Structures are given as structure tokens and as C-alpha cells.
Amino acid sequence: DVKVTQSSRYLVKRTGEKVFLECVQDMDHENMFWYRQDPGLGLRLIYFSYDVKMKEKGDIPEGYSVSREKKERFSLILESASTNQTSMYLCASSRSTGWTYNEQFFGPGTRLTVL
């Protein structure tokens, strides 16, 4: 069974802390994505990666960075957490096959609360 796992389901941090969210996929997918999900706003893309050590900004990258040192792992970093980063964070992965738009597989999400 294909799987995308995220390191924590729930996380509570304090303002100013550095926060690491980890995502691991076991499908040998080339593409990985980080989204945040907020009520009424749907999913918004933060960063994505097409390959190891490669990253591209999504729609809302401000206040976030990412790291992809291994193909199966994609980390989201909040350098200095703020209360407006309280949200649900979803990781996804997909295969890269030319022009075909491939299904994204999602992890269960991390609900982050910044106090």
C-alpha cells in the first residue's frame, strides 16, 4: 500500500521557535509538495520539489523554507514560527511522467498550533 507519512499529527510550538515538519514517501516519486489548508481558503501551495536538492516556491512561500536531501524525504521549515502560521499542513507526492498530470498522494496532515 502506497504511503506518505508525516512526522507528527499534532504539534504545539511557541512564537519564534524553529519548527521542522517531516514528510516521507515510499513510492519513489520524483515530485513532492507542501500545502497549508485553512478553512475557506482550501489548499495553498507553499513549496514543491521535482528532484533531490531542488525546490521551487509555490503561492505562499514567505516565512517557510524546505529541504530535500533524499528522494523520499521533504522537510518544511518554519524559521521563526508566528501565530499566523497556525494551520493544517499537508504533504503530497506524485510521479513525474512527461505531460501526464499524475495523481497526488497525500499524507494525513500535521495540525500545527503556534502560541
Next chain:
Amino acid sequence: GDSVTQMEGPVTLSEEAFLTINCTYTATGYPSLFWYVQYPGEGLQLLLKATKADDKGSNKGFEATYRKETTSFHLEKGSVQVSDSAVYFCALPNTGNQFYFGTGTSLTVIP
């Protein structure tokens, strides 16, 4: 630019009622269209898709027909069950294997 617009929720239905969740899109050309579902406490998963105009995607009793004349991809189910309670997202592919997702429609089915 490209986008999807889906009906706002929440939607509450009784078991065995008919469901429609509207989705319209704006895009150049004729992209594939997708519906994803998010069950409580889980990530999103693909529900169905259609790859060209007039195609019908179907899965788990849900259907959606790709209509280019109305730029729509409405999700329907003839008889909903309590287990269908979830959030449903319409999605449109973007460049580079990305997706535009709608804002999501929350469905609650009561016995």
C-alpha cells in the same frame, strides 16, 4: 489565469438523498479534471477524474461529467451514505504536475 470555483458548504443531507456539488473551471485548452476527497482526520485522496471533454469519471457511486460547453465538472451521487461525510475538492492541473484546488465543500450525511 486558470482556476476552479466550487460551491460553498457546508452541505447537510439525509442518508439516501441525492448529492450535487458544483464545480466550474477557467482554463486555456481542455485540461484533465479531478475530484479529491478528504475523510475526517486524513489527507486528500483521488476520488475520480476525467481526461477529456464529455468523459465521465466514476468511483464509489460518485460521478462527474466533463462539460466543456459549460466549463463544469459537477460531482453527483444518487444516494449518499453516512460514510460519505467528508470534504470534497475539485482540482485542475497546473504546469509542472501541480494542481489548483477549489476551496472544498464539506458534506455531512445524517442517518
